[in-house]
Amino acid sequence: MTARHKGWFIFVVLALAVVPKLGTNPYALHVLSLVGIYAIVTMGLNLVFGYTGQISLGHAAYFAVGAYTSGILTLQLGAPFAVGMIAAVALAVVLGLLVGIPSLKLEGSYLAMATIGFGEIVKMLLVNWEHVTGGPAGISRIPHPGILGFTFNTADAKFYLILTFSAVAWLLYANLLMSHYGTRFIAVRDSAKAAAGMGIDVRRTKIQAFVFSTAYAGMAGALYAHLNRYIAPDAFHLGESINFLLIVVVGGMGTLLGPLMGSAIIVYLRESLLVLKDYNMLIFGLILMVLMVFMPRGLVGSAQLLVSKWRRRRA
Amino acid sequence: MLEAIQQAATGLAIGSVYALVALAFSVTVRALNQINFATGELFMLGAYLGITLTATIGFPFWVAVIATAIAVSVIGVLFEKIAYRPLFRANAGHPGRLHILIICSTIGTSIFLQNAAMLIWGAQALPFPKVFDPEPFRFQGIVIPVEYFWVTGVAMVLMGALNVFLQGTWIGKGLRAAAQDRETAALMGVSLPAADSWTFGVSAGIGAVGGLLIGAMSFAYPTMGAAFVLKGFTAAIMGGLGSIRGAIVGGFLLGLAESLVIAFISSVYKDVVAFALLLVFLQFRPTGLLLKPVQTRV
Numbered sequence: 341m342t343a344r345h346k347g348w349f350i351f352v353v354l355a356l357a358v359v360p361k362l363g364t365n366p367y368a369l370h371v372l373s374l375v376g377i378y379a380i381v382t383m384g385l386n387l388v389f390g391y392t393g394q395i396s397l398g399h400a401a402y403f404a405v406g407a408y409t410s411g412i413l414t415l416q417l418g419a420p421f422a423v424g425m426i427a428a429v430a431l432a433v434v435l436g437l438l439v440g441i442p443s444l445k446l447e448g449s450y451l452a453m454a455t456i457g458f459g460e461i462v463k464m465l466l467v468n469w470e471h472v473t474g475g476p477a478g479i480s481r482i483p484h485p486g487i488l489g490f491t492f493n494t495a496d497a498k499f500y501l502i503l504t505f506s507a508v509a510w511l512l513y514a515n516l517l518m519s520h521y522g523t524r525f526i527a528v529r530d531s532a533k534a535a536a537g538m539g540i541d542v543r544r545t546k547i548q549a550f551v552f553s554t555a556y557a558g559m560a561g562a563l564y565a566h567l568n569r570y571i572a573p574d575a576f577h578l579g580e581s582i583n584f585l586l587i588v589v590v591g592g593m594g595t596l597l598g599p600l601m602g603s604a605i606i607v608y609l610r611e612s613l614l615v616l617k618d619y620n621m622l623i624f625g626l627i628l629m630v631l632m633v634f635m636p637r638g639l640v641g642s643a644q645l646l647v648s649k650w651r652r653r654r655a
Numbered sequence: 656m657l658e659a660i661q662q663a664a665t666g667l668a669i670g671s672v673y674a675l676v677a678l679a680f681s682v683t684v685r686a687l688n689q690i691n692f693a694t695g696e697l698f699m700l701g702a703y704l705g706i707t708l709t710a711t712i713g714f715p716f717w718v719a720v721i722a723t724a725i726a727v728s729v730i731g732v733l734f735e736k737i738a739y740r741p742l743f744r745a746n747a748g749h750p751g752r753l754h755i756l757i758i759c760s761t762i763g764t765s766i767f768l769q770n771a772a773m774l775i776w777g778a779q780a781l782p783f784p785k786v787f788d789p790e791p792f793r794f795q796g797i798v799i800p801v802e803y804f805w806v807t808g809v810a811m812v813l814m815g816a817l818n819v820f821l822q823g824t825w826i827g828k829g830l831r832a833a834a835q836d837r838e839t840a841a842l843m844g845v846s847l848p849a850a851d852s853w854t855f856g857v858s859a860g861i862g863a864v865g866g867l868l869i870g871a872m873s874f875a876y877p878t879m880g881a882a883f884v885l886k887g888f889t890a891a892i893m894g895g896l897g898s899i900r901g902a903i904v905g906g907f908l909l910g911l912a913e914s915l916v917i918a919f920i921s922s923v924y925k926d927v928v929a930f931a932l933l934l935v936f937l938q939f940r941p942t943g944l945l946l947k948p949v950q951t952r953v
Binding site for chain 2 (some may be wrong): 393395582628629
């Protein structure tokens with residue numbers, strides 16, 4: 341990252357850190373924390389289909405695995421939050437390898453459907469493996485997260501915790517993509533054959549992107565479990581996977597900032613459309629259709645296009 | 656044994672519906688290499704329209720089938736014009752991006768249609784009106800409800816009609832030509848925009864009749880599409896995605912496989928059958944039973 345990027349990063353994190361001090365109500369902080377969690381999941385996903393060009397419609401499954409792993413370990417075995425978090429990420433990585441290695445040889449619609457299939461199987465497990473997952477009722481009273489004796493039991497504290505995780509996740513993600521190594525993903529997306537010709541191991545690159553994203557989904561899932569303190573299979577259905585995909589596309593596929601903007605916009609849209617009551621999802625569907633037609637590059641992509649046009653005209 | 660035959664009859668009836676959904680998928684995949692994720696919602700609309708047309712307006716069953724097919728085909732054509740073509744035009748140079756955008760746009764459409772149906776018909780399941788003879792067909796201790804014959808029969812007739820349409824009519828020939836090679840077809844005078852409209856219309860109409868038939872065997876509810884989309888897609892993959900014959904074979908096979916699992920194992924595992932078959936086929940034979948494995952060349 342260049343000095344300018346670092347400057348912006350520090351500015352944004354500090355600006356967000358001030359938010360709880362402005363008398364923001366706990367509900368708004370909760371919603372902002374959710375934006376952070378979505379942003380973590382979709383940073384990973386953006387690497388998969390924005391940068392590497394592979395689709396996944398099953399990421400709710402890895403999100404669920406993270407949430408349940410940390411939830412069960414901390415609640416039933418009394419493990420500390422850090423152990424729950426590490427186990428959540430580890431299990432999501434293992435599952436990502438198990439699913440990714442056989443599936444990523446598929447392409448396009450086939451890959452989309454295979455990932456849906458795996459997602460549904462995980463959901464069936466959550467519902468039917470009752471003595472571990474609590475079945476359809478899920479798990480409640482998951483402990484507040486705690487690190488080194490400090491318990492994050494207020495909306496403010498949880499917001500700071502999630503902000504920290506999102507910021508670290510962002511640093512890793514942005515550094516990876518801006519590095520020399522990150523260009524391999526784009527090469528695979530733009531032409532797998534040309535990339536292979538340049539000596540890039542295409543299969544390996546796809547799997548790396550996929551596993552990176554499942555690790556992020558697992559981490560976000562664990563945060564989600566401790567933020568909500570209640571998880572049930574309902575929260576991890578196909579609609580949630582679709583939601584993640586939409587965030588990336590609406591924010592801007594293959595743009596660094598896309599997942600952040602997308603998470604903020606989609607969560608904001610959902611919340612503000614609630615006033616329409618029965619009509620809210622109807623309007624949400626319409627907005628999506630319109631956005632796809634008029635903003636195929638997403639918010640960030642369209643903004644970049646405008647800026648570059650404006651610069652060219654000035655030059 | 657009786658139990659197995661009984662279940663096989665159910666399997667054939669349900670399988671014929673799976674075959675129709677698989678056909679709805681295959682028609683768009685074959686022509687445009689795109690999956691329409693709103694297929695399930697067009698299917699759901701078919702079920703609701705069938706109920707409205709028979710119960711509220713009082714059409715006979717077969718008239719309701721034809722009217723539903725036409726009405727939903729028109730919705731399919733509108734969808735192509737409003738949501739598909741602008742995307743296709745604007746992103747023709749980026750096939751990878753186009754693919755994901757179409758998936759998102761069809762998902763947007765399905766959210767829209769699902770909620771529209773919920774507002775129009777309510778969130779509860781609607782039963783199909785009693786239009787069939789309530790006395791089932793009995794033979795040597797086997798009992799088969801009359802609607803199963805209707806469902807299988809209508810599905811067979813529709814498949815036959817689709818075949819005649821594709822093989823025997825000028826429009827059908829144009830569609831097949833466009834599916835094989837768009838540029839050459841355009842040079843030969845096939846209007847590609849018209850072909851795409853027809854493709855979406857035909858796919859929507861077939862899917863809608865599938866929904867109506869399932870409605871006739873059970874009932875309609877706003878989220879019914881999602882359950883059948885995966886099964887229809889599995890059927891299409893089993894036969895060979897994009898192949899018309901494959902879709903029909905896959906549909907019947909899946910229906911039979913499910914009903915045999917119910918007969919010999921347990922109805923709990925009914926829904927696992929489709930997922931397991933989907934994953935096995937995707938892993939070991941993604942081109943299905945009827946298509947040859949493809950080889951891509953550089």
